[in-house]
Each structure stands twice: as C-alpha cells, then as structure tokens.
Amino acid sequence: MSNNLIDNLKLELNRVNSENDLMNLKSNYLGKKGEITKLAANIKNLSVEEKKEVGSKLNSLKKEAESLISEKFKSIKNEIINKKLESEKIDITLPQRESNLGSIHPITQILDEVLDIFEGYGFQIVEGPEIENDYYNFEALNIPQDHPARDMQDTFYLEDEKVLRTHTSPMQVRIMENNEPPIKIISPGKVYRCDSDVTHTPMFHQVEGLLVNNDISFSNLKSILSSFCSDFFGSNIKTRFRPSYFPFTEPSAELDIEWVNKSGEKKWMEVLGCGIVNPKVFEFAKYDLNEVSGFAFGMGIERLAMIKLGITDIRYFYQNDLKFLKQF
Numbered sequence: 001m002s003n004n005l006i007d008n009l010k011l012e013l014n015r016v017n018s019e020n021d022l023m024n025l026k027s028n029y030l031g032k033k034g035e036i037t038k039l040a041a042n043i044k045n046l047s048v049e050e051k052k053e054v055g056s057k058l059n060s061l062k063k064e065a066e067s068l069i070s071e072k073f074k075s076i077k078n079e080i081i082n083k084k085l086e087s088e089k090i091d092i093t094l095p096q097r098e099s100n101l102g103s104i105h106p107i108t109q110i111l112d113e114v115l116d117i118f119e120g121y122g123f124q125i126v127e128g129p130e131i132e133n134d135y136y137n138f139e140a141l142n143i144p145q146d147h148p149a150r151d152m153q154d155t156f157y158l159e160d161e162k163v164l165r166t167h168t169s170p171m172q173v174r175i176m177e178n179n180e181p182p183i184k185i186i187s188p189g190k191v192y193r194c195d196s197d198v199t200h201t202p203m204f205h206q207v208e209g210l211l212v213n214n215d216i217s218f219s220n221l222k223s224i225l226s227s228f229c230s231d232f233f234g235s236n237i238k239t240r241f242r243p244s245y246f247p248f249t250e251p252s253a254e255l256d257i258e259w260v261n262k263s264g265e266k267k268w269m270e271v272l273g274c275g276i277v278n279p280k281v282f283e284f285a286k287y288d289l290n291e292v293s294g295f296a297f298g299m300g301i302e303r304l305a306m307i308k309l310g311i312t313d314i315r316y317f318y319q320n321d322l323k324f325l326k327q328f
C-alpha cells in the first residue's frame with residue numbers, strides 16, 4: 001500500500017509544472033487531511049508491536065514523500081530562473097547605438113572666433129536690441145528720412161517707428177550716448193533685411209566695431225583691421241582698402257582680401273565696411289567734436305564664414321541639414 005502511494009505521488013509529480021499545483025499536491029499527501037496523515041491517524045487502533053512497525057514505516061514513507069516534493073520544488077524554481085535568463089538574454093556582440101552629440105553651429109564658431117580676436121585687441125563686447133527705433137537704426141547714423149541709403153537696406157518696418165535692425169551700427173550711438181570716450185567696443189548680433197538669394201538671408205549676423213578717443217586716424221583703422229585679417233584668414237593674407245560710401249563714416253572704405261579658392265583661382269573679396277566716424281554721428285551722441293575722433297567698422301559673419309569655409313550658398317547655414325552641419 002505504501003509503495004503504491006509513492007508510485008502515485010511520483011506519477012502526479014510528473015504532471016505538475018507550477019508551484020501552485022505542487023502546493024496543492026503536497027497538501028493532498030502531507031496536509032491535515034492528506035493521504036499520509038490519514039494513515040498515521042489509524043495507528044492508534046493497532047497493538048503496541050504493530051504500532052512500532054507501522055509507525056517506523058510511516059515515518060520513512062513521509063520522509064520519502066517530503067524529499068520527492070522538495071526536489072520537485074527545486075526543479076520548478078530552476079525552470080523559472082532558466083526561462084527568465086533565456087528571455088532576458090542580452091546579445092553583447094551587437095554594435096552599440098550611435099550617440100548623437102550636438103556640435104556648435106558653424107556661424108557661432110566663426111562669430112566666436114571673430115570676437116576672440118577683437119577681445120585680444122582689448123575691445124569690449126556689448127549687445128543691443130534687435131527691435132530698434134528708426135532713430136538709432138537710421139536717423140542718428142546720418143540717414144535721415146528720404147535718404148537714398150534707406151532704400152539700400154530692405155528694411156522690415158514694425159509699428160510705432162520701430163524696425164528690425166538692418167545692421168549693428170545703431171549700437172554706435174547707443175554706446176556713445178551713455179559712455180564718455182575712450183570707447184573701444186564690438187557689438188555682435190542678428191540683423192534683418194527683406195532679401196533672400198544665394199548670398200542673402202532675411203536674418204544674418206554682423207559684428208560692429210567702434211573705437212573713439214582723442215587722436216584716432218585712418219592709419220589706426222588700417223592697422224587694426226589688417227591685423228584682424230591676418231589673425232582670422234592667416235598671416236599671408238593680402239588686403240586692400242577700397243574707397244566707398246557710408247553715411248555714418250567719412251571717409252569710408254571697404255576692405256577686400258585676396259582669396260585663393262579651392263581651384264586655385266585668386267579673387268578680391270569684400271569682407272567689411274569701415275571708416276572714420278562722421279562728425280554728424282558724434283553730434284547725435286552729444287560728443288564735443290573738437291575733442292574726439294574715431295573709427296567704425298561692420299562685418300557680416302555669414303560672409304566671413306562662406307569665404308573661410310568655402311561655402312557657395314548662404315542658405316545651407318539655415319536648412320539644418322545634419323549632413324552639412326556635421327562637417328564643421
């Protein structure tokens with residue numbers, strides 16, 4: 001009978017494959033109303049001799065049943081762990097995902113380079129508003145209403161005599177209004193013009209420079225800007241100053257560099273406008289004309305970037321094509 005019971009248990013154990021079912025099976029055999037417990041309950045009706053014999057048999061039966069069941073527990077647990085290991089397997093031979101680090105936009109890189117160079121010459125960086133009064137953008141720079149230079153600038157007009165600044169030059173009068181000479185500043189920032197083609201975008205960047213003291217001449221201007229060109233483009237760069245016209249400087253010039261492009265062709269390229277500050281501008285700033293003299297210059301950052309990086313279409317800078325941007 002006891003062998004039968006163990007055989008039955010073994011059969012049933014084979015069919016069990018969850019912890020829950022095994023618990024139920026265990027209580028069917030070893031629980032309060034289990035088969036083995038029932039057998040033990042019958043002992044009390046036996047004689048002392050029989051009790052000894054049956055008792056010890058029952059004990060070993062119970063032990064065997066217990067050990068079979070605890071084996072099964074172990075094997076079910078192992079199976080669960082193995083299944084988990086299998087399903088959570090990580091293939092460490094897979095190549096890792098590419099991490100997408102950002103980079104500094106080429107225009108910001110060039111702008112930083114320009115600012116670094118002028119800071120090295122002792123210029124202080126100041127910034128001004130992009131929404132500008134007509135007064136600072138035009139009037140105080142000696143560009144009155146009806147002046148033909150207004151047409152050259154393709155202005156975005158806003159309400160209340162405000163404009164999106166068309167250049168960084170308004171910072172000249174803003175700075176001089178609030179500071180006594182000497183002045184030695186550069187002012188970087190965004191400027192806006194209603195214009196778009198391969199060399200123009202409606203928004204672009206300029207850096208304005210202004211140096212005012214009591215004895216400034218065109219040779220000071222030439223010296224600083226020539227140094228800038230060799231620091232920025234390389235010490236072999238050839239420069240030339242070509243007479244030009246700006247209402248806020250007199251005399252005015254444009255600075256060209258001789259640039260050798262990738263196919264080896266040499267070409268004069270215009271890089272900035274400059275000149276001796278027009279006394280009219282000092283008047284707007286309420287400076288004493290007998291005491292001060294100065295020079296100013298303004299350059300387009302996109303233009304510098306196009307020359308230096310060899311880019312033929314300005315619009316590449318603003319299309320946010322990663323293939324283009326990642327080259328820098």
Ligand code: DAH
Nearest residue numbers: 167249273274275296297298
């Ligand atoms: N503001 C001029 C422009 O946007 C550039 C310029 C020319 C600035 C001569 C100057 C200057 O300060 O002296 O075209």
